[in-house]
Amino acid sequence: MISAGTRPRLAAKARLRWDRKAERWMLLYPERGLVLNPTAADVVQLCTGEHTVDTIVEKLAEKYTTQPREALEQEIVTFLGRLAERGLVSDHGE
């Protein structure tokens, strides 16, 4: 479902919010919320429908330099897969 060329775009029902009580990001949608780690929050912010998964990995590899690129890519693809299953991102196409 999520591949290198996918251009993920956040669904209308999902909203990113800073949780100042616990100092972390949350992704809110009807009746639910996902707690995000910093990488996941960065990914969500790049889910504009403009960037491919490849580009997102590239951008975050520049930020998280200590993490091996393959592991980072794996983490991002898995996370986006979870979001897609919940209808929180869709492919914005070519």
Place this chain on the structure above:
Amino acid sequence: MSEDTAAPRPYTLVAELTYRCPLRCPYCSNPTDWARRDDALATEDWLRIFREAEDLGVVQLNLTGGEPLVRDDLEQLVEGARALDLYTNLITSAIPLTRTRLAGLAARGLNNVQISIQDVSAAASDRIAGLVSFERKLEAARWVKELGLPLTVNTVLHRDNLDRVAEVITLAESLSADRLELANTQYLGWALRNRAQLLPTREQLDRARDIARAARKRLQGRMEVLFVTPDYYAEFPKSCMDGWGRRFLVVSPDGLVLPCHVAHTLPGLTFDSAKTASLGDIWRGSSALNAFRGEAWMPEPCRSCDRRTIDFGGCRCQAFHLTGDAAATDPVCSLSPQHGLIDAAVAAAPGATPRTFEYRAR
């Protein structure tokens, strides 16, 4: 809400803005004496409650009732919630809605609209609602999507419509709903009075659950399909409200701060009013909110049960309304010494006649 820490923190504020409603559903969870209660909170009270709730950690706001659209300050409330970055969900019968009003609410930052649909045909749906309403609901649901808002369809299930779950799913798909809640009736309030008319058979339930399960898989990523099992047919109770006074805050139209929307029917508990004290003080200090927090109140078999951190002993209101003791193990639990009450209700229900409801008073 996925959360790991043990300390009570409310994530969701359920704001019951009014008990008034144009519908008369016989399973309404509002108190049966609702007509004697006034809407006590003014716009400024609600806006302050939203601020205090957000300060406690609330991120989700459900605007509900009754029918929240009967309040003409709903626009101001949505605006206030938006300023606090709350995720705001309007839970509505859709009856008083116009397209213009909905567009205004969307522009002010409303995040999601949940519309109740009682059944899949006008005749059946209107029979439950006690009002000609089905076509207007569908029209409103289409406006929601046309205006780019996410749509949740909520259908309360009971014996008369459970065999039409497949059609309910088709209807929700045709409306492009983002989420479908197939919520089996909870037998409290008006529904407990009408239990013999509403309780389905186990065979009905098993079929419906299989259909919902298949649909959830087929529609994954497009429409979330939630099937809430009726706890009368479950082995263990629900984790009611994720535990008493733990993750949810409910403020009733008369201003009471509650752990759930039915808790004020429990005797011996004094709930504090958000009109006269701050939500923070009430959340921490309310004797009623503290009454069933943690495990100290639990009787056996809950106290030594491995599931006590999963279901928190079940529903306090159900325990009281069925056994007379709010601190009893929820009798829907197969381990409850009073589980026979449930077996008896289940055994009695299928043959029950006549099939007339006691409608919620208007």
